[in-house]
Structures are given as C-alpha cells and as structure tokens.
Amino acid sequence: ETGVTQTPRHLVxxxxxxxxxxxxxxLGHNAxxxxxxxxxxxxxxxxxxxxxxxxxxxxxxxxxxxxxxNSSHLFLHLHTLQPEDSALYLCASSQDSSSGDExxxxxxxxxxxL
Amino acid sequence: GQNxxxxxxxxxxxxxxxxxxxxxxxxxxxxxxxxxxxxxxxPTFLSYNVLDGLEEKGRFSSFLSxxxxxxxxxxxxxxxKDSASYLCAVRDAGGSYIPTFGRGTSLIVHP
Numbered sequence: 001e002t003g004v005t006q007t008p009r010h011l012v013x014x015x016x017x018x019x020x021x022x023x024x025x026x027l028g029h030n031a032x033x034x035x036x037x038x039x040x041x042x043x044x045x046x047x048x049x050x051x052x053x054x055x056x057x058x059x060x061x062x063x064x065x066x067x068x069x070n071s072s073h074l075f076l077h078l079h080t081l082q083p084e085d086s087a088l089y090l091c092a093s094s095q096d097s098s099s100g101d102e103x104x105x106x107x108x109x110x111x112x113x114l
Numbered sequence: 115g116q117n118x119x120x121x122x123x124x125x126x127x128x129x130x131x132x133x134x135x136x137x138x139x140x141x142x143x144x145x146x147x148x149x150x151x152x153x154x155x156x157p158t159f160l161s162y163n164v165l166d167g168l169e170e171k172g173r174f175s176s177f178l179s180x181x182x183x184x185x186x187x188x189x190x191x192x193x194x195k196d197s198a199s200y201l202c203a204v205r206d207a208g209g210s211y212i213p214t215f216g217r218g219t220s221l222i223v224h225p
Contacts, residue, residue, distance in 0.1 A: 004156070033212075042118070043157075043201065043215035056212065090156065097212065102147065105156035 003027040004106035006091050012112045013081065021076040021109045023091030029104070031097035032074040034066060037088040037108070049074060050097040081113045118216035120202050125222045126192055134187045134200050134219045142207025148176055148187045149201040151218065157201055160187070189221075197223045 004025045013019050025032060034046040048056035049068040063085075065077040074091055088110050092103040117139040126132040138146070145164040149157040161169055163178035163185060175188040189196055199220050203213035 040122075040217065042217045043203075045212060045214075048212060102159040102162060103157075103213075105149075105158070107154075107156045 004091060004093055004104050006089075006106035006109050008109055009107065010110045010112075012114065013078070014114050015081060015083070017081075018077070018079040020078065021089055021091075021111075023074040023076075023106055025072055025074075025091075025093040025104070025106075027093055027104060029093040029095050030071055031094045032068060032071070033092040033094075033103065034074065034076050035090040035092065037090055043090070047076075048097055055097055078111075081111075083113050086111055086113045118202055118204055118214060120200075120216045120219045122217065123220045123222070125224060128192055128194060128223055128225050130192050131188065131190050132192060132221065134189070134221065136185045136187075136202030136216060138183050138185075138202075138204045138216075140183075140204055140206040143180055143183075143204070144207045144211070145205040145213070146176075146178055146185050147201075147203040147205075147213055148185075149203065149215075151199045151201060153198070160200075192223050194223050194225065197221060 007022045031050045033048050036044045045058050046060045047066040052068045063080050067075040088108045090108045091106040094103045095101040119137045147162050148160040150160050151157040161176035163176050168177045173190045178185045199218040201218045202216040205213040
C-alpha cells in the first residue's frame with residue numbers, strides 16, 4: 001500500500017468519449033502530479049499541483065484537463081482523445097513540489113483509446 | 115534540458131550481482147533518484163544521491179559521480195523478485211525541483 005490510489009485501474013474509451021481519472025493520496029502531501037508512461041519512453045510529466053494550484057504544465061494538449069479540488073484529490077478529465085494517447089497514466093504525490101522529496105506513485109490507470 | 119541514458123534491458127542470474135548504469139547531462143545538478151517498477155505496478159523509491167560516493171541500503175547500493183555525470187545501482191544476491199524496471203531520475207539546478215526520468219532498465223533475473 002503506497003498511500004496513493006487511482007481509479008479506474010483500466011479504461012477503454014472511444015475517441016468521442018469523455019471520461020475522468022481519479023487519484024487520491026492519504027499521505028498528507030501538498031504536491032500532486034500526473035505522468036504519462038508509454039512503452040519504451042521515459043515517464044513524461046504532464047501536470048503538477050502544489051496546494052491545489054497548478055505550478056507546471058508541460059505543453060499537454062487541451063484534450064487533457066486536470067482538476068485539483070483539494071490537496072488530497074487530483075483528477076484528469078479526458079475528451080476526444082487519440083489512439084496515441086493510449087498509455088499508463090500515473091499519479092504521484094510528494095511533501096511539496098519545491099524540495100525535491102521522493103515521490104510516491106499510485107498504481108496507474110491503463111488507458112486504451114480505440 | 116536534460117539527457118539521461120540507461121541500458122534498455124539487462125539479464126542476470128539469481129544470486130549474482132548486477133550493476134545498472136545511468137549517465138546524464140544537465141545544465142546543473144541537484145540530486146539523482148532510483149526507482150523500482152514491477153510490471154503493472156507503481157514505481158517505488160529506492161535511493162537518492164546528491165553527493166559523490168556510495169550509499170548502501172541492504173542488498174541495494176547507489177553510487178554517484180557528479181564530475182562524470184554518472185550513477186549506478188548495484189543489486190547484490192539477486193532474487194527472482196528483483197525482476198523489474200529500474201528508473202533513473204535526475205533533478206537539475208534550475209527553478210523546478212521536479213526530476214526528469216530516464217527510459218528505465220528492464221532487469222530479468224533467471225534461476
């Protein structure tokens with residue numbers, strides 16, 4: 001148990017669907033992250049939130065929309081995705097985003113876009 | 115920007131020792147992480163080096179040479195459960211303290 005949970009664990013969606021990924025951390029951390037992990041590629045940072053404020057957005061297409069209602073919850077809203085968006089989406093948290101503390105990762109959501 | 119290089123795949127025998135290398139080029143340096151990721155699971159933290167030298171933690175050790183832009187993860191007395199992907203991540207000295215990850219090294223341990 002890493003203290004970071006993600007739902008759903010697996011998701012299959014069509015290109016016209018709208019779905020949301022959910023992440024919850026039970027560690028009392030102030031920073032949360034979304035990463036994309038594709039085969040044979042490094043982990044790609046997508047979004048960073050610190051105390052519910054977005055502090056970094058790495059040029060992610062607008063079809064991905066994050067939401068952080070409080071420091072324990074993070075969502076990634078998906079709409080009109082492309083097949084190349086199929087990947088493992090990992091959520092992580094750390095004490096804060098500016099100290100470089102280790103990150104605690106959730107188990108990920110395996111997304112397939114048809 | 116950063117450039118982080120690791121071997122794609124390595125194989126080793128149960129009970130042996132294996133060394134996984136990571137080289138990096140960054141505009142500055144502010145720490146290097148190693149994470150372990152089993153297939154279908156979350157990455158988990160193994161080690162953090164910010165000063166030169168060897169950090170030992172049980173069967174796993176991590177080494178850093180800042181002047182060479184080089185680190186390795188040493189796994190001793192390999193067990194089958196050590197079969198996993200090992201991710202090297204480097205934090206540069208810029209404004210963001212968020213590490214950049216390498217592609218990972220897939221380690222396969224054979225009986």
